[in-house]
Amino acid sequence: MNSTNRGLNRLLILLIGLVFVVIGATALAVVTVPVVADWWRDNRAAVLDTIDGWFAWNPFAVVPGADAGQTAPVLVPIAGIVLLVLVAALLISFVLRQGRGRSGVVHRATVEHGDIVLETDVAANALGDALDDTEAFSSVRVSAWDVNRAQALKVAVTCRRGVSPRTAVETVSTAVESLDRLLGVELPVLVEVGGGFRAAKPKRVLQ
Amino acid sequence: MTATAATTPVAGPTRVLRRLARRELHSPRSTAAILLAVLLVLVALWIAVETVLALIGVRPLLVAPGEVPGAAASLPTTQPVILGVAGALVLLLGVILIGIALGPGRRHRHLLSTGRVLAVVDDEVIASALAQRASTTAATHPDGTSVAVGRRTAAIRITPASGMPVDRSEVDRAVAADLDAFGLQPSLRATTSISSNGKVGQ
Numbered sequence: 022m023n024s025t026n027r028g029l030n031r032l033l034i035l036l037i038g039l040v041f042v043v044i045g046a047t048a049l050a051v052v053t054v055p056v057v058a059d060w061w062r063d064n065r066a067a068v069l070d071t072i073d074g075w076f077a078w079n080p081f082a083v084v085p086g087a088d089a090g091q092t093a094p095v096l097v098p099i100a101g102i103v104l105l106v107l108v109a110a111l112l113i114s115f116v117l118r119q120g121r122g123r124s125g126v127v128h129r130a131t132v133e134h135g136d137i138v139l140e141t142d143v144a145a146n147a148l149g150d151a152l153d154d155t156e157a158f159s160s161v162r163v164s165a166w167d168v169n170r171a172q173a174l175k176v177a178v179t180c181r182r183g184v185s186p187r188t189a190v191e192t193v194s195t196a197v198e199s200l201d202r203l204l205g206v207e208l209p210v211l212v213e214v215g216g217g218f219r220a221a222k223p224k225r226v227l228q
Numbered sequence: 229m230t231a232t233a234a235t236t237p238v239a240g241p242t243r244v245l246r247r248l249a250r251r252e253l254h255s256p257r258s259t260a261a262i263l264l265a266v267l268l269v270l271v272a273l274w275i276a277v278e279t280v281l282a283l284i285g286v287r288p289l290l291v292a293p294g295e296v297p298g299a300a301a302s303l304p305t306t307q308p309v310i311l312g313v314a315g316a317l318v319l320l321l322g323v324i325l326i327g328i329a330l331g332p333g334r335r336h337r338h339l340l341s342t343g344r345v346l347a348v349v350d351d352e353v354i355a356s357a358l359a360q361r362a363s364t365t366a367a368t369h370p371d372g373t374s375v376a377v378g379r380r381t382a383a384i385r386i387t388p389a390s391g392m393p394v395d396r397s398e399v400d401r402a403v404a405a406d407l408d409a410f411g412l413q414p415s416l417r418a419t420t421s422i423s424s425n426g427k428v429g430q
């Protein structure tokens with residue numbers, strides 16, 4: 022339920038995958054395909070010269086008054102450093118954005134005499150109290166998440182072995198209806214029904 | 229506000245919930261993305277450091293950037309086997325990454341919608357419930373029942389106690405009734421198989 026940009030995740034993986042395919046295929050072709058190997062043997066020097074040319078590119082060298090021919094080729098390396106640091110910063114912020122979106126507030130409303138802020142703990146405690154004693158569940162966790170500038174609740178329950186998923190969800194649904202009456206608002210609620218090594222018999226019950 | 233006050237629905241809960249549930253059914257691909265991003269950061273910073281060292285004329289950490297193109301260019305003649313194997317591995321890794329990026333990434337879960345809430349149920353829970361039903365119906369030991377739940381099928385295998393025949397159609401009916409009651413999306417179809425070799429001592 023977090024706000025992770027999944028499209029961006031996939032785009033990054035796709036781009037790196039494509040780069041790997043190109044590099045891998047090129048390296049493989051140079052040693053296995055005779056035509057490519059021949060071309061490489063004939064053009065190796067020219068390719069290297071071109072690459073050296075890129076690194077040596079320096080427009081200031083031809084500006085009148087500058088030390089023409091004496092300026093060391095530093096422009097491309099320095100630009101490269103700036104670019105690399107920029108890319109690293111972007112990637113770090115990309116990593117830090119993963120898994121965000123938890124909310125401490127489940128609902129805000131403005132009424133005649135002021136604002137109402139319902140904190141997540143209220144909903145979590147109410148639902149927890151209602152569900153904690155349920156025999157079918159070995160654990161209940163409630164969290165709130167920001168979704169499209171509103172909030173949604175996630176109720177994650179761990180079922181004991183052999184519990185009907187429908188019964189489990191209906192139990193939660195009943196507790197949520199009580200919460201609706203308690204809070205006076207109907208929050209969107211997503212239920213996650215899980216098993217677990219403590220709750221099930223994983224050796225025999227495969228998925 | 230009184231206890232009987234009508235509840236005010238928050239705007240569009242079903243639409244929001246549908247979207248949330250759909251996200252919970254698929255992997256976010258965070259692990260692979262974070263791993264690649266961290267590797268890229270390390271490589272980028274390393275190249276930046278090597279470039280700085282080269283500019284100020286200090287000995288490189290591993291390789292000077294200026295020597296990389298020349299060294300790489302001579303690999304086909306100096307190390308053809310290593311280059312070929314490395315190329316094949318990188319190519320394979322690339323194909324796997326493209327598969328991760330474009331694949332559906334389904335989690336082993338099913339949707340269950342009822343009254344007030346929308347639920348995503350782990351297949352493990354479904355399997356556990358079906359196993360319980362099957363072993364009770366067949367009157368066999370729970371350890372003799374295994375259930376494998378896929379996206380659209382649930383395969384139930386029962387190993388009966390020796391000399392105690394199991395009525396397959398009865399198990400089929402009980403499990404199908406359960407699946408009907410669960411109302412999962414996508415719906416599951418159960419197939420039961422009874423092992424011809426019984427187990428002694430259960």
